[in-house]
Amino acid sequence: MTKLEQTLQQIKPLDEEVMEKTQARLDDLTKPVGSLGMLENIAKQIAGITGSVVPELPKKAAILMAGDHGIVKEGVAPFPQEVTPQMVLNFVNGGAAMSVLARHENAKLYVVDIGVASDLPDVPNIIKRKVAYGTKNMAEGPAMTYEEATQAVEVGIDIAEMVIREGAGIIAIGEMGIGNTSPSSAIIATYSNLPVKNVVGRGTGVDDEKLKIKIAAIEKALTVNKPNPKNPLDVLSKVGGFEIAGLTGVILACAANRVPVIIDGFISGAAAVIAKEMSPLAVNYMLGSHLSEEPGHKIILDFLGIKPILMMNMRLGEGTGAALAMNVIDASLKILKEMSTFSEAGVSNKL
Numbered sequence: 001m002t003k004l005e006q007t008l009q010q011i012k013p014l015d016e017e018v019m020e021k022t023q024a025r026l027d028d029l030t031k032p033v034g035s036l037g038m039l040e041n042i043a044k045q046i047a048g049i050t051g052s053v054v055p056e057l058p059k060k061a062a063i064l065m066a067g068d069h070g071i072v073k074e075g076v077a078p079f080p081q082e083v084t085p086q087m088v089l090n091f092v093n094g095g096a097a098m099s100v101l102a103r104h105e106n107a108k109l110y111v112v113d114i115g116v117a118s119d120l121p122d123v124p125n126i127i128k129r130k131v132a133y134g135t136k137n138m139a140e141g142p143a144m145t146y147e148e149a150t151q152a153v154e155v156g157i158d159i160a161e162m163v164i165r166e167g168a169g170i171i172a173i174g175e176m177g178i179g180n181t182s183p184s185s186a187i188i189a190t191y192s193n194l195p196v197k198n199v200v201g202r203g204t205g206v207d208d209e210k211l212k213i214k215i216a217a218i219e220k221a222l223t224v225n226k227p228n229p230k231n232p233l234d235v236l237s238k239v240g241g242f243e244i245a246g247l248t249g250v251i252l253a254c255a256a257n258r259v260p261v262i263i264d265g266f267i268s269g270a271a272a273v274i275a276k277e278m279s280p281l282a283v284n285y286m287l288g289s290h291l292s293e294e295p296g297h298k299i300i301l302d303f304l305g306i307k308p309i310l311m312m313n314m315r316l317g318e319g320t321g322a323a324l325a326m327n328v329i330d331a332s333l334k335i336l337k338e339m340s341t342f343s344e345a346g347v348s349n350k351l
């Protein structure tokens with residue numbers, strides 16, 4: 001059995017019995033039943049994931065995967081491709097938005113080169129697991145081979161398992177890759193059955209003219225490759241990306257190891273769509289972090305059936321929304337653990 005097959009087999013439903021006990025405790029805390037809304041749902045979900053009625057605050061980590069995209073040759077992105085490796089260095093040097101927010105949340109940031117188109121310097125803290133030097137131009141043919149896509153998913157599984165072994169109890173996912181809103185849009189178009197123009201957005205800020213070029217390039221990629229939605233690896237290899245595939249692996253490994261995984265924005269969401277198609281049970285292990293400004297993100301969250309915690313008008317990626325949501329998730333676990341029950345506090349319950 002391959003590592004991917006093994007991981008898929010290991011994914012089990014949430015622990016319903018534990019969740020019932022957690023719900024009973026939540027209902028016994030000094031507040032009207034359900035009045036803490038999503039804070040209660042999050043705590044209950046994490047109880048069901050971890051199998052602990054009152055989970056401890058988990059050690060936090062973030063995994064950021066970086067890869068490049070052949071489709072940039074079509075002119076789909078306003079920034080040049082060299083920004084991908086430049087930002088990888090910025091992440092490990094501590095100056096990127098995600099570096100700041102991961103520090104703010106006390107989450108260890110793991111930065112992985114899974115498919116950057118150039119060689120990165122030998123500096124500490126870049127995890128080098130390059131599958132290839134960027135994807136091929138999907139407007140002309142498949143972005144990756146089937147084997148490369150499988151390998152990238154398995155790199156994601158490896159990295160997540162390493163991070164979990166190092167003690168992480170919750171993992172935020174993020175990405176960096178100039179052009180990656182295009183493969184993400186292609187994935188969403190495939191699974192939503194909506195026209196490309198309805199799922200695509202401006203990414204890092206294409207103007208009206210470039211938006212037309214972007215839509216045409218994605219439409220061409222779908223026509224040329226005819227990804228088969230029944231086979232998520234086929235979709236991933238034909239119109240995906242290395243960092244997207246890696247994040248799919250991270251999500252699946254989190255689900256297999258009963259670790260909550262926080263989904264970031266549009267691109268992380270596309271990875272989550274593939275993970276759901278590979279294992280519908282994996283969705284139970286996902287927490288939605290925020291609603292991105294990228295219009296297709298709502299379509300993704302609806303497809304996954306998960307709710308965003310925050311609305312911050314953000315559209316950056318990197319895992320920034322997922323990191324920020326950690327604050328709320330910690331708060332939900334503190335509510336479950338630290339609030340008094342009616343009897344403990346001597347507060348009269350509902351008549």
Ligand SMILES: Cc1cc2ncn([C@H]3O[C@H](COP(=O)(O)O)[C@@H](O)[C@H]3O)c2cc1C
Nearest residue numbers: 077079175176177178179180181203204317
């Ligand atoms: C400086 C910079 C930092 C970023 N951090 C994340 N992204 C985000 O923008 C890219 C996707 O948008 P598009 O498809 O339009 O290229 C990804 O790298 C994503 O993570 C960035 C983009 C830039 C330019």
Ligand SMILES: O=C(O)c1cccnc1
Nearest residue numbers: 265266267292315316317
């Ligand atoms: O929502 C995201 O993740 C996003 C949106 C635009 C550009 N980069 C990332």
